[in-house]
Amino acid sequence: MSRLASGGRIDRTGPIRFSFNGTPYRAYQGDTLASALLANDVRVIAHSATYARLRGVFSAGVEEPNALVHVGHDTMLRATQVELFDGLEAIGLNGRGRLSSEPDAGRYDKVYAHCEVLVVGGGRAGITAALDASQTGDRVIVVDEQAELGGRLLGAGWNEWLETSLATLQSQPDVRLIRRATAFGHYDQHLVLVAERRPGGGRLWQVRAKRVVVATGAHERPLIFANNDRPGIMLAGAARTYVNRYGVAPGTRAVIFTNNDSTDLVAADLKRAGIVVEGIVDVRAGEAVVDTGGDEQGLRSVLIGSLTGPDAKREIECDLLCVSGGFNPTLHLFSQAQGRLRYDQGLACFVPDARLPNVDVVGAAAGDLGGRGQGTIMPYWVVPGDGQDWSRHFVDLERDVTVADVRRALGTGMQSVEHIKRFTTIGTGSDQGKTAGINETAIVATQLGQPVGAVGVTTFRPPYVPVSFGLMAGRNRGDLFDPIRVTAVHPWHVGHGAVFENVGQWKRPWYFPRHDEDMEAAVLRECHAAREGVAVMDASTLGKIDIQGPDAVEFLNRMYTNAFDTLKVGSCRYGLMCKADGMVFDDGVVMHLGPDHWLATTTTGGAAAVLDWMEEWLQTEWPDLRVRLTSVTDHWADVAVVGPRSREVVAALFPKLAIDAQSFPFMAIREGETAGIPVRLHRITFSGELAYELWTPSWYGLKLWEAVMAVGEPLGIIPYGTETMHVLRAEKGYIICGQETDGTVTPQDLGMSWIVSKKKAFIGQRSHRRSDTARPDRKHLVGLLPVDGEQLLPEGAQLVSQPDGAAPVKMIGHVTSSYRNGTLGRSFALAMLQSGRDRLGSTVYAPLNGHVVAATVTEPIFYDKDNARRDS
Amino acid sequence: MLIPCPWCGDREDIEFKYGGAAQVAYPTDPQSADDAHWARYVFFRPNPKGTMAERWVHTAGCRRWFNVVRDTVTHTIRPA
Numbered sequence: 028m029s030r031l032a033s034g035g036r037i038d039r040t041g042p043i044r045f046s047f048n049g050t051p052y053r054a055y056q057g058d059t060l061a062s063a064l065l066a067n068d069v070r071v072i073a074h075s076a077t078y079a080r081l082r083g084v085f086s087a088g089v090e091e092p093n094a095l096v097h098v099g100h101d102t103m104l105r106a107t108q109v110e111l112f113d114g115l116e117a118i119g120l121n122g123r124g125r126l127s128s129e130p131d132a133g134r135y136d137k138v139y140a141h142c143e144v145l146v147v148g149g150g151r152a153g154i155t156a157a158l159d160a161s162q163t164g165d166r167v168i169v170v171d172e173q174a175e176l177g178g179r180l181l182g183a184g185w186n187e188w189l190e191t192s193l194a195t196l197q198s199q200p201d202v203r204l205i206r207r208a209t210a211f212g213h214y215d216q217h218l219v220l221v222a223e224r225r226p227g228g229g230r231l232w233q234v235r236a237k238r239v240v241v242a243t244g245a246h247e248r249p250l251i252f253a254n255n256d257r258p259g260i261m262l263a264g265a266a267r268t269y270v271n272r273y274g275v276a277p278g279t280r281a282v283i284f285t286n287n288d289s290t291d292l293v294a295a296d297l298k299r300a301g302i303v304v305e306g307i308v309d310v311r312a313g314e315a316v317v318d319t320g321g322d323e324q325g326l327r328s329v330l331i332g333s334l335t336g337p338d339a340k341r342e343i344e345c346d347l348l349c350v351s352g353g354f355n356p357t358l359h360l361f362s363q364a365q366g367r368l369r370y371d372q373g374l375a376c377f378v379p380d381a382r383l384p385n386v387d388v389v390g391a392a393a394g395d396l397g398g399r400g401q402g403t404i405m406p407y408w409v410v411p412g413d414g415q416d417w418s419r420h421f422v423d424l425e426r427d428v429t430v431a432d433v434r435r436a437l438g439t440g441m442q443s444v445e446h447i448k449r450f451t452t453i454g455t456g457s458d459q460g461k462t463a464g465i466n467e468t469a470i471v472a473t474q475l476g477q478p479v480g481a482v483g484v485t486t487f488r489p490p491y492v493p494v495s496f497g498l499m500a501g502r503n504r505g506d507l508f509d510p511i512r513v514t515a516v517h518p519w520h521v522g523h524g525a526v527f528e529n530v531g532q533w534k535r536p537w538y539f540p541r542h543d544e545d546m547e548a549a550v551l552r553e554c555h556a557a558r559e560g561v562a563v564m565d566a567s568t569l570g571k572i573d574i575q576g577p578d579a580v581e582f583l584n585r586m587y588t589n590a591f592d593t594l595k596v597g598s599c600r601y602g603l604m605c606k607a608d609g610m611v612f613d614d615g616v617v618m619h620l621g622p623d624h625w626l627a628t629t630t631t632g633g634a635a636a637v638l639d640w641m642e643e644w645l646q647t648e649w650p651d652l653r654v655r656l657t658s659v660t661d662h663w664a665d666v667a668v669v670g671p672r673s674r675e676v677v678a679a680l681f682p683k684l685a686i687d688a689q690s691f692p693f694m695a696i697r698e699g700e701t702a703g704i705p706v707r708l709h710r711i712t713f714s715g716e717l718a719y720e721l722w723t724p725s726w727y728g729l730k731l732w733e734a735v736m737a738v739g740e741p742l743g744i745i746p747y748g749t750e751t752m753h754v755l756r757a758e759k760g761y762i763i764c765g766q767e768t769d770g771t772v773t774p775q776d777l778g779m780s781w782i783v784s785k786k787k788a789f790i791g792q793r794s795h796r797r798s799d800t801a802r803p804d805r806k807h808l809v810g811l812l813p814v815d816g817e818q819l820l821p822e823g824a825q826l827v828s829q830p831d832g833a834a835p836v837k838m839i840g841h842v843t844s845s846y847r848n849g850t851l852g853r854s855f856a857l858a859m860l861q862s863g864r865d866r867l868g869s870t871v872y873a874p875l876n877g878h879v880v881a882a883t884v885t886e887p888i889f890y891d892k893d894n895a896r897r898d899s
Numbered sequence: 900m901l902i903p904c905p906w907c908g909d910r911e912d913i914e915f916k917y918g919g920a921a922q923v924a925y926p927t928d929p930q931s932a933d934d935a936h937w938a939r940y941v942f943f944r945p946n947p948k949g950t951m952a953e954r955w956v957h958t959a960g961c962r963r964w965f966n967v968v969r970d971t972v973t974h975t976i977r978p979a
Contacts, residue, residue, distance in 0.1 A: 642962055643964055647964050
């Protein structure tokens with residue numbers, strides 16, 4: 028056992044049990060997995076990613092590149108950051124971590140917080156800054172990644188100051204201290220993302236601060252020499268932390284290798300803990316560790332040589348080598364906020380260059396390395412080995428990248444550290460190269476004969492530490508991934524076995540299978556009911572925009588390609604909208620409800636975009652128009668009663684209403700009431716059949732639907748879903764914006780010149796005269812009938828003019844909608860086809876995987892061309 | 900990014916939709932505009948490195964359109 032008899036901040040009153048690689052061990056509350064393993068003399072923790080070399084604990088914190096472990100679903104944790112708990116089971120990582128295939132059972136939440144001052148780092152500098160800020164009454168948040176606040180002060184004789192300061196902070200009502208919380212990203216206007224670890228999950232804090240205090244300290248960096256990766260070789264400050272904070276001796280016989288004064292404190296504390304310090308190798312004294320020896324337990328000896336003199340080397344047996352090459356201020360959050368760094372020759376590290384507005388860097392992060400005891404330092408990076416072999420001088424331990432790899436990168440002619448990073452993968456591991464990055468720069472600088480500052484460092488990017496997808500998702504997973512919108516009639520659809528499809532955020536019935544019907548059989552049955560009897564569809568998801576004001580009609584005239592000034596109150600009209608480039612944007616029916624009162628429907632998916640579009644023109648170009656817009660999509664339920672017998676259903680529901688074709692013609696609106704339900708009736712059709720859309724406030728939606736089903740039952744009424752809706756409308760050649768159109772299609776391309784007014788101005792009008800939009804050989808909307816009516820053209824299939832043309836084959840169009848069967852008894856499709864209206868009657872071909880489907884080009888209407896059924 | 904809505908104050912950018920460059924005037928009489936003039940209105944927009952006048956709409960808030968000047972490098976925003 029390497030547990031010291033006394034000392035440390037562990038709770039020695041009761042040991043707790045854990046296992047590592049299946050072997051049971053004991054340790055104390057307050058240990059990390061790393062300190063617990065060291066206390067149990069477990070030196071080999073993991074095998075490295077590429078070369079499967081033995082690796083042990085290298086650091087005591089977030090910068091750990093070696094001691095990677097697997098705990099539960101987490102496949103790549105740093106043992107230095109895993110807090111020990113009773114029953115913990117850990118496995119050392121062998122090579123690379125693998126993602127768990129199990130769902131993350133963790134519980135994650137998101138928290139939004141605002142404060143005047145966010146202090147990142149709860150060490151001496153951070154606590155001092157928080158004390159200052161709290162004097163003013165500002166809201167202060169302090170986040171620290173460890174289980175205890177205090178940073179390097181923990182176990183270092185600062186207990187009284189720490190306790191007093193924390194008590195002062197905790198007594199302030201507007202100071203919040205968050206432990207186990209790592210600030211990992213610093214974004215625009217001081218949004219800082221913080222990952223808080225909690226039992227069985229965590230919290231993602233999104234902190235918006237007026238001012239950010241970066242008190243993130245500094246990471247010690249190693250010196251590089253041959254075989255510098257053996258278990259037992261660790262950062263000098265880490266060895267001191269294990270002794271002082273955890274009461275663990277990380278070895279029995281130690282050698283210290285350094286280029287600065289900080290190791291004086293290390294040597295003193297190791298000796299006090301009873302560890303024999305066999306030697307202090309100081310490059311400032313002209314000596315260096317040139318190689319190490321070891322076995323399957325890690326380090327056994329170091330070889331020491333002179334930097335300048337002859338080749339006399341001496342070997343020292345030891346099991347602990349404490350290395351310090353100086354300190355790198357932790358400036359990730361400063362750099363992420365676009366702070367620039369400069370190399371400080373005297374400190375041998377990068378420090379903040381100019382100050383950033385509202386970002387204060389304090390303490391070791393600002394280059395104040397007095398607390399770490401750096402004192403004088405001789406910049407030194409790599410100890411040459413024997414001959415030309417650099418393949419065991421590890422620069423990035425997690426990525427297994429050596430000095431040889433860097434030299435190879437330089438040999439290819441690369442000079443930028445960014446290129447060398449990508450070529451070698453230095454700094455791209457889960458530790459983000461915290462102990463490797465600056466050494467990479469220094470090696471490059473040395474090799475190129477340039478100053479370190481001129482070479483610079485690679486850009487720091489979020490996240491500072493690995494963050495799990497579970498934390499990012501929070502509760503937005505499963506049913507809460509995205510809002511689900513359902514109509515008032517939804518419970519009925521569920522109860523009657525509807526199969527649903529997602530349309531934007533809406534759940535819409537796709538089809539209503541009976542027994543074990545497949546979709547094709549259900550759609551045939553539903554189509555038959557709509558064409559021959561009566562059927563009903565829930566159309567409530569249509570976008571609806573209420574438009575009011577004395578200038579509403581002028582506004583509509585400008586927005587739509589067709590005119591509305593002749594439309595009487597109590598009537599509706601189909602309308603088409605273009606963007607300024609003349610391309611079709613959306614369509615829908617516009618209803619004239621009363622003086623200065625209109626209502627426009629939009630496509631289900633386009634509702635929000637159309638409202639934004641209308642508001643844009645109203646507010647930015649036509650602020651003089653007196654018009655107000657309101658989204659009323661969710662206010663109304665829309666029950667579409669469709670088919671030649673739909674009139675009988677409506678007549679039964681509204682016995683007082685004159686409903687014959689003359690009294691209530693196509694595109695007319697009536698008001699009515701049935702069973703106490705107020706209903707607005709519209710003779711609108713999206714199927715080509717005689718049809719009525721019954722609108723009622725959403726509260727009555729389900730009741731109205733049930734009333735329709737009840738009176739329709741003797742007539743054989745059945746519900747239908749979106750698939751049948753699509754088939755019916757396609758048979759009539761009615762377009763769907765976003766299916767036939769894709770932002771490159773004009774009304775003229777669709778054969779809808781009839782809806783483009785020549786008498787008034789509208790958005791996009793001028794674009795229809797551009798040479799490209801006016802040319803005759805654009806793609807036109809056409810119908811396609813596969814020569815073999817059993818064959819289905821896939822939507823999106825490309826069309827060519829020859830069945831077996833030599834490559835390159837010219838694409839002349841594509842299929843936009845395609846259905847196996849509906850009313851026609853055969854497959855059919857709609858397509859956008861180059862010069863399509865000139866190709867009617869000709870044959871085009873869709874080359875598919877291994878076969879070609881031939882199809883005859885037709886007009887884009889397959890059913891009831893003279894609209895006799897619609898107007899009946 | 901925080902965007903200063905003139906009506907609601909500073910709000911997170913997810914509440915807004917981007918409206919592209921500001922100060923692109925709609926031709927007073929599109930029908931008499933020649934192709935080059937019209938194309939410039941429809942297709943051409945500035946894309947500077949530095950300050951840019953641009954439009955935003957507070958879609959998930961007050962739904963008002965407004966202009967700001969944003970530095971495309973630093974994302975500092977000031978009201979236009």
